[in-house]
Amino acid sequence: MSEDIPARIRALEDRDAIRDLIAGYGPLADSGDAEGIAALWVEDGAYAVGGMWEARGHEAIADLIRGPIHQQLMADGCAHLLGPVAIHLDGDHAIARGHGVLLRRQGDANEIFRMSANRWELVRTADGWRVLRRDNALLDGTEAARVLLSLPTGRHPQ
Amino acid sequence: MSEDIPARIRALEDRDAIRDLIAGYGPLADSGDAEGIAALWVEDGAYAVGGMWEARGHEAIADLIRGPIHQQLMADGCAHLLGPVAIHLDGDHAIARGHGVLLRRQGDANEIFRMSANRWELVRTADGWRVLRRDNALLDGTEAARVLLSLPTGRHPQ
Amino acid sequence: MSEDIPARIRALEDRDAIRDLIAGYGPLADSGDAEGIAALWVEDGAYAVGGMWEARGHEAIADLIRGPIHQQLMADGCAHLLGPVAIHLDGDHAIARGHGVLLRRQGDANEIFRMSANRWELVRTADGWRVLRRDNALLDGTEAARVLLSLPTGRHPQ
Numbered sequence: 259m260s261e262d263i264p265a266r267i268r269a270l271e272d273r274d275a276i277r278d279l280i281a282g283y284g285p286l287a288d289s290g291d292a293e294g295i296a297a298l299w300v301e302d303g304a305y306a307v308g309g310m311w312e313a314r315g316h317e318a319i320a321d322l323i324r325g326p327i328h329q330q331l332m333a334d335g336c337a338h339l340l341g342p343v344a345i346h347l348d349g350d351h352a353i354a355r356g357h358g359v360l361l362r363r364q365g366d367a368n369e370i371f372r373m374s375a376n377r378w379e380l381v382r383t384a385d386g387w388r389v390l391r392r393d394n395a396l397l398d399g400t401e402a403a404r405v406l407l408s409l410p411t412g413r414h415p416q
Numbered sequence: 417m418s419e420d421i422p423a424r425i426r427a428l429e430d431r432d433a434i435r436d437l438i439a440g441y442g443p444l445a446d447s448g449d450a451e452g453i454a455a456l457w458v459e460d461g462a463y464a465v466g467g468m469w470e471a472r473g474h475e476a477i478a479d480l481i482r483g484p485i486h487q488q489l490m491a492d493g494c495a496h497l498l499g500p501v502a503i504h505l506d507g508d509h510a511i512a513r514g515h516g517v518l519l520r521r522q523g524d525a526n527e528i529f530r531m532s533a534n535r536w537e538l539v540r541t542a543d544g545w546r547v548l549r550r551d552n553a554l555l556d557g558t559e560a561a562r563v564l565l566s567l568p569t570g571r572h573p574q
Numbered sequence: 575m576s577e578d579i580p581a582r583i584r585a586l587e588d589r590d591a592i593r594d595l596i597a598g599y600g601p602l603a604d605s606g607d608a609e610g611i612a613a614l615w616v617e618d619g620a621y622a623v624g625g626m627w628e629a630r631g632h633e634a635i636a637d638l639i640r641g642p643i644h645q646q647l648m649a650d651g652c653a654h655l656l657g658p659v660a661i662h663l664d665g666d667h668a669i670a671r672g673h674g675v676l677l678r679r680q681g682d683a684n685e686i687f688r689m690s691a692n693r694w695e696l697v698r699t700a701d702g703w704r705v706l707r708r709d710n711a712l713l714d715g716t717e718a719a720r721v722l723l724s725l726p727t728g729r730h731p732q
Contacts, residue, residue: 339531
């Protein structure tokens with residue numbers, strides 16, 4: 259184990275900041291904070307939903323929150339619940355993998371509207387860690403979601 | 417970045433302790449540990465469910481676990497599943513925001529009985545971090561839950 | 575608070591590594607990475623599902639992923655969603671408690687196929703933290719799950 263105390267502290271801070279950044283996504287989404295969501299990404303960052311669409315840049319990402327689909331979900335009652343993320347930190351870049359589940363109120367019941375795989379690519383900026391790209395794919399038995407959840411090439415747990 | 421190594425370590429320890437404290441809530445609730453749940457709070461801490469009720473103090477909080485509603489949920493089979501929390505640390509105080517989902521067994525199926533927003537206010541005590549107040553509101557399309565999930569005033573991600 | 579900076583950093587690293595190891599379980603399971611899952615455990619580690627079966631060793635654990643039940647779940651579309659874990663670190667050993675929820679696509683809907691309690695026993699190895707034993711029990715109102723979620727004897731939150 260490295261004796262380089264500052265480097266070890268920085269790695270811990272990096273991992274904590276990434277975990278916290280991603281943990282903020284759901285609360286921001288379900289409070290309808292379009293600007294707050296966008297600010298999780300770098301200015302030209304991307305949010306791609308496999309095979310369907312890709313939003314690039316703060317305005318496009320904020321528009322996802324402002325748009326009719328998200329607003330209807332919020333009016334119905336919804337929860338963008340994320341699972342824990344496994345983080346691979348590599349200097350100024352990182353990859354985090356985890357699940358996302360979108361729960362929606364329907365009449366008197368709540369349903370699992372979507373369940374998906376997420377792969378977050380993150381970068382260290384002068385203002386802290388930000389999302390470079392988030393890829394999302396439905397966990398519907400197809401290959402796309404499995405690819406997103408796979409270990410980054412050549413990496414092992416921890 | 418600060419060169420104050422002890423302060424940076426303490427901030428990491430604080431954030432880790434808060435994350436762990438909140439992670440303990442669900443296991444304690446679903447094992448029926450009334451005293452263990454109460455001990456997450458300061459002695460005169462509060463657990464408020466928006467517009468419905470507020471429990472204050474260890475005995476009142478423990479009684480929520482001992483009471484017939486919780487005991488019936490446990491007899492049915494239930495999971496108090498929390499999402500990750502985004503933590504804003506400010507000296508000896510902190511705010512953590514995240515989702516809570518209450519899953520319940522009903523006959524041969526499991527249902528999402530409640531989905532809610534949580535805002536935890538925490539304080540550093542001589543015995544470590546404790547909950548000062550937990551506010552909870554149903555994610556049913558009304559405003560209360562959105563307020564709880566909103567960024568603390570004047571704060572930004574990270 | 576201890577002034578032993580290296581020990582405090584190591585404790586933070588330990589807790590972070592354990593959290594990350596467990597966070598990797600779901601993504602590995604849902605990407606069908608049998609070897610990756612097995613590698614979370616020590617070579618003779620165990621995965622026990624209360625009252626039903628126990629798999630011991632890397633090959634037996636990998637076979638759970640390769641087997642027909644898991645492969646059918648993946649073909650249907652599934653999410654092995656974990657909740658946050660509360661970690662008790664004790665030198666070279668640790669215990670982590672948390673929920674696991676198995677979501678499954680069924681026709682056009684998603685259902686909560688299983689909800690369970692998890693207790694992970696972990697050990698520090700020369701290659702980092704690994705799972706010694708994972709015990710899992712259905713949250714179906716019976717006692718087994720409650721025992722797994724209970725506080726390790728003689729421990730208190732934090």
